[in-house]
Amino acid sequence: MGESTATVRANNILGISAYYHDSAAALLKDGDLVAAVQQERFSRKKHDARFPAEAISYCLAMENLRIDELDRIVFYDKPLIKFERLLETYLSYAPNGFRSFVAAMPVWLKEKLYLKSVLRNELAQLGGCKVKDLPPILFAEHHQSHAASAFFFSPFERAAVLCLDGVGEWATTSTWLGDGADLDPLWVIDFPHSLGLLYSAFTYFTGFKVNSGEYKLMGLAPYGQPKYVELILDKLVDLKDDGTFRLDMQYFNYCTGLTMTNSRFDELFGGPPRSPESELTQREMDIAASIQVVTEEVVLRLANTLHEETGEKNLCLAGGVALNCVANGRLLREGPYENLWIQPAAGDAGGAVGAAAVAWHVYDRQPRKQNDNGGPGTDRMHGSYLGPEYTPGQIRDALDAAGARYTVLDDDTLFSRTAQLIAEENVVGWFQGRMEFGPRALGGRSIVGDPRSSKMQSVMNLKIKYRESFRPFAPSVLWERISDYFVQDAPSPYMLIVAPVREELRIALTNEQKALFGIEKLKLKRSELPAITHVDYSARVQTVHEEINPRYHALLKAFEQLTGCGVLVNTSFNVRGEPIVCTPADAYRCFMRTEMDYLVIENFFLDKKEQPDWQGDTSWQDDYELD
Ligand SMILES: [Fe+2]
Numbered sequence: 205m206g207e208s209t210a211t212v213r214a215n216n217i218l219g220i221s222a223y224y225h226d227s228a229a230a231l232l233k234d235g236d237l238v239a240a241v242q243q244e245r246f247s248r249k250k251h252d253a254r255f256p257a258e259a260i261s262y263c264l265a266m267e268n269l270r271i272d273e274l275d276r277i278v279f280y281d282k283p284l285i286k287f288e289r290l291l292e293t294y295l296s297y298a299p300n301g302f303r304s305f306v307a308a309m310p311v312w313l314k315e316k317l318y319l320k321s322v323l324r325n326e327l328a329q330l331g332g333c334k335v336k337d338l339p340p341i342l343f344a345e346h347h348q349s350h351a352a353s354a355f356f357f358s359p360f361e362r363a364a365v366l367c368l369d370g371v372g373e374w375a376t377t378s379t380w381l382g383d384g385a386d387l388d389p390l391w392v393i394d395f396p397h398s399l400g401l402l403y404s405a406f407t408y409f410t411g412f413k414v415n416s417g418e419y420k421l422m423g424l425a426p427y428g429q430p431k432y433v434e435l436i437l438d439k440l441v442d443l444k445d446d447g448t449f450r451l452d453m454q455y456f457n458y459c460t461g462l463t464m465t466n467s468r469f470d471e472l473f474g475g476p477p478r479s480p481e482s483e484l485t486q487r488e489m490d491i492a493a494s495i496q497v498v499t500e501e502v503v504l505r506l507a508n509t510l511h512e513e514t515g516e517k518n519l520c521l522a523g524g525v526a527l528n529c530v531a532n533g534r535l536l537r538e539g540p541y542e543n544l545w546i547q548p549a550a551g552d553a554g555g556a557v558g559a560a561a562v563a564w565h566v567y568d569r570q571p572r573k574q575n576d577n578g579g580p581g582t583d584r585m586h587g588s589y590l591g592p593e594y595t596p597g598q599i600r601d602a603l604d605a606a607g608a609r610y611t612v613l614d615d616d617t618l619f620s621r622t623a624q625l626i627a628e629e630n631v632v633g634w635f636q637g638r639m640e641f642g643p644r645a646l647g648g649r650s651i652v653g654d655p656r657s658s659k660m661q662s663v664m665n666l667k668i669k670y671r672e673s674f675r676p677f678a679p680s681v682l683w684e685r686i687s688d689y690f691v692q693d694a695p696s697p698y699m700l701i702v703a704p705v706r707e708e709l710r711i712a713l714t715n716e717q718k719a720l721f722g723i724e725k726l727k728l729k730r731s732e733l734p735a736i737t738h739v740d741y742s743a744r745v746q747t748v749h750e751e752i753n754p755r756y757h758a759l760l761k762a763f764e765q766l767t768g769c770g771v772l773v774n775t776s777f778n779v780r781g782e783p784i785v786c787t788p789a790d791a792y793r794c795f796m797r798t799e800m801d802y803l804v805i806e807n808f809f810l811d812k813k814e815q816p817d818w819q820g821d822t823s824w825q826d827d828y829e830l831d
Contacts, residue, residue, distance in 0.1 A: 216269055219560030220256065221280040221349075221552050223319060225415055227256040228553035228641075230590075231263035232560040235570055237357065239263040240590040240641040242553045244783040248790070251416060252783075255326040262592060271331025274339045278563045280349040280555030282373055283319035344562040346372025346555065347392070347523075350547075353558030354522035355382035356565055357584040358545040359575050364516040366507060369523030369551075370400035370415075379510050382520065384572060385565040390513065396458070397450050399502055400524050402441065405456055406495040408464035410488040411478035415524075422530055423675035425496035426740035427722065428489030432473070433497050439472055441498060447505030484674070484722060496530060503531045504539060511540040518543045522558070526550035526700070527643065529744050533702040536694060548588040548698035549642035557641075576752070587752040588698060589648050591639030594788055599805050602788040609814045612807050615758070622804055623762035626772065629657050630801035631668055633777055635791045636755045637806075640784070644699045645776035646746060647680060647756030649784050649791070651800065653735065653773040655679055660735040660773055662727065667799035671780050674723050678744040679736040682760050682770040686747055689733065689771055699746035699774075705731050710741055735773045746774060 219230040222243075230240035241263070243256035264271065271277075320341070328335045344352070350367040365380035365387070376398035379390040403421070404414045412420045437443055442450045455469045470476050478488055507519060519541040521532065527550050536544045547554050564570050576582045594602075596612075603610055613621065626632055634650045645651075651668060653660045655677075665673050678699055679689070687693050692703035709732045717728050731737040750757040764770040777785045779798060785791045788805050795803040795810065796818040803810040 214267070215275050215564075216267060216273070217560045217563050218260065218263060218271075218274050218277045219280065219349075219556040219558070220260065220277065220323075221554075221556040221559070222256055222323075223253060224281070224552055225253045226251050226551055226553040227253050227259065228549070228556040229256045229259040229263045230556040230560050230641075231266060232557075232564055233267060235564050235573055237557060237560075237584065237586065237590060239266040240549070240557050241592070241639065242549075242641070242783075245591065245639060245786040248783055250781060250783050255323070257326070257330050260327075260330060270333075271327055272333045272337045272339065276340050276342060276563050277327065277338070278342045278344055278559040279319075279323060280344055280552070280559040281346045282343045342559075342563055342567070344559040347375045347378040348387070348389075348562055348566075349555040349558035350522040350550075351378060351380040351382075351387055351389075351520075351558065352561040352566070353549070353554040354520035354526075354545070354547045355380065355387055356561040356572060357547065357557065358382075358518070358520045359583040360518040360520065360543065360545065361572070362516060363518035363520045363545070364510045364514045364541075365520045365522075366503075366510055367521070367523040368399050368503070368506075368525035370404060371395045371398055376400060377506065379506075379513075381514055381516070385569055387562075387566055390510070393448060396453055396456070399449070399499065401456075401458055401464075402451060403495060403499060403525065403528075405458065405464040405469075406491060409469065409473065409477045410491055411480045411482060411484075413480070414464065418524070418527070420675065421492050422496060422528055423673075423738075424484070424489055424492035425530070426493070426738050426742070427674065427725065428486070428491070428493030430493040430497040431490050432494035435472060436494055436498050441502075443498075443502060443505070445505065446509040447502055447507075448509075449502060486721075489722075496528075499525070499528060500531045500534050503528070503535060507535055507539050507541070517541060518545070520545050520547070522547040522550045522554060524551045529700045530702045530742070532700055533692075533742070536692070536701055544694070544701075545583060546698060546700045547642075548585060548640075548644065548646075548700065550700070551643065553642065582749070582752060585641075587749075588641045588646060589638040589753070590641040591648075592786060593638040594806070596806065596808075599788045599808055603792060603805075603808060603810075606789060606792045607816050607819075608792055608810060609816070610808045610810045613809050615807070618804065618807055618809065619758045619762040620766075621809070622759060622802070623766050625802055626652060626654050626763060627767050629654055629660065629663075631660075631664060631799075633791060633795050633800050633803040633805075634756075634759070635777065635785070635788065635803070635805040637753070639786055642698065644746075645774065645784055646697070646699065647748060647753050647759075647774065649777040649786070650680075650756075650774045651777050652680075652759075652775075653677075654767075654769075655733040655735045655771045655773045656767070656769055658729050658734050664735075664773065664775060669775070669780050670798075672723060674726055676726060676736055676738050676743070677773045677775045678746060679733065679771045680746045680748050680756070680760065680774040682757070682764065683747040683749045685764075685770040686745070690743060690745055692745065695747045695749070696745045697747055697749060697752060699744055702742050702744050705733065705737050705741045705743055709733065710737075733769075733771055736771065 246258035377393035
């Protein structure tokens with residue numbers, strides 16, 4: 205074999221997260237994240253956990269690569285350690301665990317125990333090559349992948365890292381110290397003691413879907429009183445001053461049964477779990493408020509301990525619990541760190557990004573690159589705009605194929621006309637550039653509206669999302685004006701921090717209004733920006749930075765110029781139960797199936813009134829399972 209000296213080839217590492225929930229793939233080229241996408245966006249099945257064939261194909265196409273041309277493939281998890289955990293757990297809880305053991309085994313036998321060979325076969329099939337021709341496949345540890353996704357893509361050269369999730373292999377909580385290309389483990393809390401699973405148990409008990417309804421539980425918390433906090437800390441969670449904790453497993457079922465909680469748990473909270481889709485009562489609201497307080501307490505104590513141990517001024521977060529943006533907001537305001545950075549794909553999808561980074565930095569000892577650019581809020585994630593984008597030719601083809609009627613506008617007209625329509629209380633689908641990686645829409649695949657409008661919240665909920673939500677929508681705010689609206693001066697480019705709405709924008713309520721129940725509370729105008737203000741006067745803020753997303757920033761500037769208001773309502777471009785739209789065809793279908801007024805895809809402008817009748821397929825309700 206001759207040694208090649210002339211050509212310097214890029215080093216391409218593919219990261220994969222799959223077979224648990226929310227499969228994804230990511231491509232690292234010489235340490236730079238060039239693509240990352242969740243499989244659900246292609247398959248149109250929310251939280252799709254199957255082998256992410258299309259996500260991988262997309263990543264490879266970005267660099268025109270075949271699978272056998274990759275330098276390495278890294279999986280985000282070590283399958284055999286996980287299998288050992290399952291076996292040990294079932295055996296230690298036997299014979300109670302036998303039923304779920306039997307129920308779970310076929311899946312594990314089929315896919316997980318033999319995961320390495322399943323993965324190799326799927327990769328070879330996708331690549332049209334033989335298994336022996338595949339590049340080396342490495343397996344990072346689950347929490348190492350989370351930690352790497354948080355630290356190596358953050359703006360910081362040094363940072364403490366805290367990962368909190370349901371469960372990886374054994375660890376449920378892990379702490380790390382990141383320094384340059386080093387990411388060293390500090391300590392862990394092991395299964396079954398898990399903050400993620402505790403939160404999921406309450407998600408289940410209050411009638412929401414585990415692994416996706418956690419957001420709803422968090423959104424419900426401001427309606428309740430935290431009257432169960434002492435009960436939770438007394439019976440369920442033994443929480444130490446340093447934030448470490450143990451759960452009393454006699455109240456939980458997730459080791460041995462097919463549900464999260466059991467009848468002893470029911471007794472503590474005065475009855476059985478709420479059945480999904482049934483009326484919410486004060487009990488669920490009080491439970492939500494209580495588990496939120498406990499979660500915040502655990503996160504704050506753990507973060508404090510980590511700060512005492514490391515003395516670091518920067519903290520990075522990942523793992524599903526890092527999506528609890530109310531806890532993140534408290535950590536930012538009350539915690540000991542100067543700076544906080546949260547991986548936007550904090551759940552398992554982000555493990556794909558982290559696994560690739562483990563190979564590049566930890567194994568290869570490659571140094572970290574500079575931030576995307578010097579501005580505030582910039583890091584190494586490229587704004588999380590890491591998915592597909594479409595050329596004018598592709599958009600035109602897709603719209604023509606759907607029989608759509610459109611005009612093409614120049615940039616200035618596009619921004620000013622869209623701003624004008626938003627100010628007239630229209631709801632606009634906004635599709636620009638590359639699709640977001642992670643659960644939040646950030647102005648790439650968003651539906652936008654006027655936050656000053658009192659009716660916008662219910663219009664967007666009922667006519668677009670087809671739900672009556674007790675959660676308000678999130679605001680996108682011009683970064684340079686964040687302090688005009690919110691009690692916060694730190695960037696939040698990924699919409700993962702909840703901040704209080706400024707006092708002077710609030711509207712005081714009468715006692716009569718305060719006494720209203722449930723969703724009636726949300727309908728009251730409680731600030732100058734009613735569509736984005738929660739019942740506790742908080743908002744889940746996204747800061748929009750010109751250097752990260754210039755087109756979304758330009759839209760906000762045009763809206764500000766017209767109205768004086770530097771904020772828009774931003775919700776993800778999808779209906780209930782549907783993954784965020786990916787292609788122009790997905791966007792047009794969603795536009796036509798809902799009562800959205802206008803659609804903007806790059807410079808293509810579509811008015812609903814001008815569209816032909818939608819001859820489409822079935823209604824969305826038949827396509828998507830409720831989330
Ligand atoms: Fe995880």
